[in-house]
Amino acid sequence: MQLLTSLSRSSFALTLFAIVTAAVIAVTQVGTAERIDKNEREQQARALYEIIPKDQVSNDLLESGFEFVSYELTGSALPATGYRAMQGDQVTAVILPVVAPDGYNGRINLIVGIYADGRVAGVRVLGHQETPGLGDKIELKKSNWILSFDGTSKAENPNSWAVKKDGGRFDQFTGATITPRAVVKAVGLVQDYFAFNRAKLLQLAETKTPNNDGQESH
Template identity: 40%
Template sequence: MPQASPPRSALHIALRTAAILLAFTLVFTTLMASAYYLMAPRVAASAQAEKLRLIGVVLAPSSDGLLNPSLDKTFYDNDLLTDAITLPPTSALGTSEETRLFRARKNGQPTALIFEATAPDGYSGKIGLLLAVSAEGQLLAMRVTQHKETPGLGDYIDPKKDRNKVRPWITQFSGIGFDSVPLEQWHVKKDGGHFDQMAGATISARAVTNASGRALAWVNDHREKLFALPANRLYKE
């Protein structure tokens, strides 16, 4: 009878399994890295396009407060992405990291500041905002950039989710400044302020309203220096 081959040792099996796993990991990592480097320019271009789209939206509300991005070039003629400065973390804006502020100019004259703010007290967490403030201190428009508010309830703060497509809730802020709505009235009506909120979903509206008032007040207090700072510098108070 042929002699049976000796059984493989447990160490041999373990080493072989480890070698297979290592080879798989190296191949997978290489493929993922290659995909990342191939896709990175496309992802960056997409992010830049989305940023420009949102900037166009907040810079170009029409007379009724609705979206009219086709008007953005009537408001500025400079390169917004290069005419920008860096803001440090700023408590009045609710930001905990550095953000970029863009300056719009027409024929060399300041027309608007576009910047980010955060409402820290949304129902389901932080709410990211993008605001455009005119050189005269009015809030031209505001849009939500990120949120986790309850679908079908508090997410009406985002005009894409608002069921009122004729006049979304957030458009009530377009073209308003402290000359028409004093800072002490920059709250939802349930809190004795000026701005509407949806019944049963006040927390989201309250967070956005209060954050926008704080942000508008801070920018108005600093807007001359914000316009004057050379591009690509870090703003310091």
């Protein structure tokens, strides 16, 4: 009987310990997940407002997300999230994600802001694995190279939308041409996508044209 009682007590203690441990882990995971989510949102908001400053918008960029699908931009058939910048009820710019799959060490994740007139509002790098001291100069904290896109438009001179080594307007890095070439190409793809989908992205009303009997058609 003493042995059974001892075993019963030990089993109860182990069960209680397991329950308490599981509860502590669960609470820790929830708290950690909340902190990670908060940090990610703050980082995301910071990147968005670096492209479109707060004094240029009347809406909360982080709350203005919309889903779209573009395998060409993201390399995925799954929905991605873009953002609209507003002034009153008018969309003045959109910020779209794009993946440059052909970086020196793999994928380069970017966001690109495009004004309503098609000019580039700004570009920021969200993630990459490029070589430190060479390809990582695409980061704003490492160099100002990424700012060379500000205010530019591929449509104005498509042939110049390349690095200088390829006859274009953008500088390449000493000893590293592949990385900037991949970023320039990706930013160009975003402009092409915007030009083709401009009305939808800017939420413009469909143009109405009169038909032969004087009635409007869509």
